Amino acid sequence: MLLPNKLPHVGTTIFTVMSKLAADVGALNLAQGFPSFGADPVLLDLVNQAMRANHNQYAPMAGVPMLRDAIAQKTIDCYGVNYDPDTEITVTSGATEALFAAITAVVQTPTSGSAPDEVIVFEPAYDSYVPAVELAGGRPVYISLAPPHYAIDWAEVAAKITDRTRLIVINTPHNPTGRVWTIDDVNELARLADRHNLFVVADEVYEHITFDGRVHHSLMHHPVLRERTFMVGSFGKTFHITGWKIGYCLAPKALTEAFRKIHQFLTFSVSTPMQYALAEYLKDPEPYRSLSAFYERKRDVFLEAIAGSRLVFTPSEGTFFQNVSYAAITPERDAALAVRLTHEIGVASIPVSVFYHQKTDHQILRFCFAKDDDILREAGARLTKWSHDLPS
Numbered sequence: 437m438l439l440p441n442k443l444p445h446v447g448t449t450i451f452t453v454m455s456k457l458a459a460d461v462g463a464l465n466l467a468q469g470f471p472s473f474g475a476d477p478v479l480l481d482l483v484n485q486a487m488r489a490n491h492n493q494y495a496p497m498a499g500v501p502m503l504r505d506a507i508a509q510k511t512i513d514c515y516g517v518n519y520d521p522d523t524e525i526t527v528t529s530g531a532t533e534a535l536f537a538a539i540t541a542v543v544q545t546p547t548s549g550s551a552p553d554e555v556i557v558f559e560p561a562y563d564s565y566v567p568a569v570e571l572a573g574g575r576p577v578y579i580s581l582a583p584p585h586y587a588i589d590w591a592e593v594a595a596k597i598t599d600r601t602r603l604i605v606i607n608t609p610h611n612p613t614g615r616v617w618t619i620d621d622v623n624e625l626a627r628l629a630d631r632h633n634l635f636v637v638a639d640e641v642y643e644h645i646t647f648d649g650r651v652h653h654s655l656m657h658h659p660v661l662r663e664r665t666f667m668v669g670s671f672g673k674t675f676h677i678t679g680w681k682i683g684y685c686l687a688p689k690a691l692t693e694a695f696r697k698i699h700q701f702l703t704f705s706v707s708t709p710m711q712y713a714l715a716e717y718l719k720d721p722e723p724y725r726s727l728s729a730f731y732e733r734k735r736d737v738f739l740e741a742i743a744g745s746r747l748v749f750t751p752s753e754g755t756f757f758q759n760v761s762y763a764a765i766t767p768e769r770d771a772a773l774a775v776r777l778t779h780e781i782g783v784a785s786i787p788v789s790v791f792y793h794q795k796t797d798h799q800i801l802r803f804c805f806a807k808d809d810d811i812l813r814e815a816g817a818r819l820t821k822w823s824h825d826l827p828s
């Protein structure tokens with residue numbers, strides 16, 4: 437039997453590889469992005485209550501109405517924009533499913549002889565975007581961003597738009613760089629999307645995690661972008677429940693209709709008791725309003741712990757990731773170094789080159805600081821010692 441090779445360039449994701457290695461060797465896992473600490477017991481009790489209240493059968497395909505109402509209210513409170521819970525909000529199996537459904541809804545499989553739809557992707561790019569584009573029959577067009585600022589050259593973006601371009605995928609606050617888009621970035625995107633009639637998938641899963649007084653500029657807030665954007669969020673990041681895999685997609689009615697056609701066959705609906713619990717929990721805005729301060733302090737604990745090292749960094753602007761350059765210490769490739777550090781000093785990280793299609797190596801490692809303070813301090817101490825043990 438001949439099995440088609442659907443994603444020839446793809447292996448097992450780096451998150452699985454590094455988390456397994458960290459577990460195998462007993463390393464501190466600052467690689468995969470998930471909290472080492474627990475979720476709010478109030479939220480856990482709400483799940484229990486929902487289960488005991490018999491909310492245990494299939495949820496409606498689009499999501500439990502109470503949760504969609506709560507997401508609509510949060511969106512008004514945070515961004516001052518209205519989304520209709522019935523026709524414009526869908527609860528998904530994590531952001532991953534929402535990203536896949538949105539991309540699949542827009543990108544068309546080329547008919548024989550026609551060129552594929554093109555999708556602009558900024559790299560370093562979160563690893564699920566391009567496989568979704570390719571499985572839908574599209575062609576990724578890359579804009580490569582470089583450290584330390586990862587600034588977007590909008591003239592380059594304009595130059596890469598062709599009559600085949602259908603979609604731009606963006607991510608702010610950005611994994612893996614920790615960069616947060618400026619309002620100028622949003623306005624530039626709006627100008628191009630409007631002029632070339634493009635759809636946008638906005639991965640805003642870190643919407644509630646920005647630092648040093650920065651504001652998250654949601655694309656939903658821009659009137660031109662609101663009409664052509666699938667905004668993707670995730671409760672995993674916001675409430676320390678990455679394992680629940682519950683996210684959402686906000687998009688205008690016509691886009692949501694197309695989105696739900698895919699969603700209903702990808703997964704149909706999402707865990708019912710979790711949705712009831714989240715709907716209730718969202719009534720209190722404090723947990724997500726205090727999240728930036730919570731993670732800013734954790735970022736600072738980690739930065740303080742590596743301040744005396746020879747690692748070079750620009751403080752993360754948002755997300756729960758900090759990138760560091762080790763170029764002054766060793767010429768090794770980042771992928772090799774990430775594995776070596778896991779074995780030798782028991783600290784796991786993610787090599788940023790994996791997020792570039794040509795594995796561009798800027799000698800940068802990504803560390804997740806969604807960890808207990810003692811883990812951050814111990815990891816920082818080990819990295820600092822390692823950086824000085826090497827000959828300069």
Ligand code: PMP
Nearest residue numbers: 530531532562611641670672683
């Ligand atoms: N987008 C980005 C940028 C992410 O970092 C992640 C996961 N951490 C996801 C999407 C996927 O989110 P989820 O776990 O809700 O599927």
Ligand code: GLN
Nearest residue numbers: 451452467468469470611
């Ligand atoms: N988004 C998480 C990260 O960047 C991992 C998600 C996953 O393991 N698929 O580390």
